[in-house]
Amino acid sequence: MIKTKYGPLYLIFFAALTAGAGNGISLVAFPWLVLQRNGSAVEASIVAMAGTLPLLVATLIAGAAVDYLGRRVVSMISDLLSALSVAAVPVIALVFGVDAINVAVLAGLAALGAFFDPAGMTARETMLPEAAQRAGWTLDRSNSAYEAIFNLSYIVGPGIGGLLIATVGGIDTMWVTAGAFVLSIAAIAVLRLEGAGTPNRDELPQVWAGIVEGLKFVWHNRVLRTLAVVDLTATGLYMPMESVLFPKYFTDKDQPAQLGWVLMSLAIGGVIGALGYAVLSKYTARRTVMLVALLVLGVAMTVIAFLPPLPVILVLSAIVGLVYGPIAPIYNYVMQTQAPPHLRGRVVGVMGSLAYAAGPLGLIVAGPLADTAGLHVTFLALSIPMLVLGLAALFLPALRELDRA
Template sequence: MDTSRRGPLLLLLFAALMAGAGNGISLVAFPWLVLQRNGSALDASIVAMAGTLPLLAATLIAGAAVDYLGRRRVSMISDALSGLSVAAVPVLAMTFGLDIINVGVLAALAGLGAFFDPAGMTARETMLPEAATRAGWTLDHANSVYEATFNLAYIVGPGIGGLLIATLGGVDTMWVTAVAFGTSIVAVAVLRLEGSGKPDRASLPEGVWDGIVEGLRFVWHNKVLRTLAFVDLAATGLYVPMESVLFPKYFTDRDEPAQLGWVLMALSIGGLVGALGYAVLSKRMSRRATMVTALLTLGVAMTVIAFLPPLPLILALSAVVGLVYGPMAPIYNYVMQTRAPQHLRGRVVGVMGSLAYAAGPLGLIVAGPLADAAGLHVTFLALSVPMLVLGIGAIFLPALRQLDER
């Protein structure tokens, strides 16, 4: 295959890798800075919620911004602002001292980063169909590799984050995050791809709000998109607290930052293998069967983790969780990309993402206080049992049968 044809796709994948790695480092660093300060799971939940609560509105706006301003431009602006939000941590520490880095400041900066990140992710995802066509790849293949790249970022990011915290400290680790975002900007800046520049204004509504409403209406009236949105909302709400609060709380109490990095790496390694394997799996197993199997397996694995077994078993189960979760994102992407018209793609991706992000704060509101009051074991069970119920319920959802329709 001609390298020039693959160039845009490779640049897009590299940008996703760098931006994802920056977010992966933040995933470890922000909770660690809070827990190292006072050991409170509630405070860690506050910062984690600050990193997810803005995502609901931000992703809706991001989808409209991509359609209105152009995909390349939005990707670069988003990464620049995300990089500034994490670089502010060491800058404030150098200027005013470490005492300024309290829960409120960390929550504010995490919230700013979360507000900017969705625009970059949405912009890169909406460029994927054209990049795949240019490279001569099928959409399933491109989505599989793209999501594997994203998971690879969360192998590199948390792993490096845990090691850097152990050697440099949580504050200076944020410099690495800022550099990762800067590298993503450079990759997108040299990318040239049809449909990534200024959009055709004639195909857009008069106002941004009208555009957002149009995207919401499209998703609501599309049965399979609507069902997937609510399934993703529930699964995300049950999964995010485990990764963002419960595992950090468990390993902070044990003063084991490197082990936290290993667990998050195991989740991402499993996700990497699962996402890459989907390109092959999709030829042998229906999308519906893949989705139902993933949800059921997630419930079982999370239930065993709830009993806080030895570290090797936690690592193995985390890898299983990532493995079965890996194919889900390529399926979501495929449905959005094939159901939405080109001029609506950004807003449809934004609507779907915002509904999933809405569940994160709800799960964190419950998980943090419950972990402080009842312990990690009870809190893990409170997340894993509903995940099992969700998997069983998915078997009977008729809309999921449309996943395999052309």
């Protein structure tokens, strides 16, 4: 059991790294398994949507589960179920043959994995304030480090995923994914932290009433409500680029390693941006950081839409990650400071579920549009609204509350 001053914080960081790496490998492996069959972006979108649709409901339930069952237990159960869902891919291939790994099977397993993941992420995020307090870290510093490590997992994950696909194939790559989730379970199993154990359920409302309470809290809090809408829109526009358009582009070129490099560039930029925010937060207003991030995202995605050479895509992907890196620490800070401890899990769950709500809509549009009009048009269809979102954010008064004490 880890009871040192920094132990709980480092264990949460390690769990975020390993679980995130597992998801990062899946980010490459699932679309690759689909696209190598017939190169259909529509089928890749189906699998991507299967991995996104459950998030809307699952994240709401995850927040309530964290508040009712306890943060530590929920984190371990979530990672265990996620490990089983990805390990099922090679198990099915061994028992029934490779042909059994079709789009329906992959979509089903992606949906199962997506249903379990939010609970683990929510549980780890809700443990951060107490772990930071024990370590003597500020919330801005701990959130920046957490998001940087989470982004680091998307350097390790896609990089390993691309290399493994090129060497052992997409199916056997899933064994490594399962192993990453097991490491996360081991880290949380030895963690002991105030507020991470079983809560007093007598002081909590029923589960459904608790979810409604979380929804009402977010709706009546102006800054949380505005951030939820902004994140919902940005996620819906950005997600298809990472989960369908880039995999489609590099599958057509038969370059799995290059797909891994692009996703790694996104993550490297995210690590630098998240870590840099710990310093930047001392000198720059949170609203300024948010506005710059949204505007630069739109510009960078618009340039990527013209499908420039790989080095240019890598640089632009790193820029996208760089400006997006500080956004998650800002969101975490607002949730942690606005929500009371007994509501923290549900508020994180509500915010997460709203962020995922637009993802399926973007994927529904992106897949068929990529097959019919081409990648260039599809990229533009996503990047131009992102530019509009950045301009609209300049006039949102609620974002001024990001810097209110």
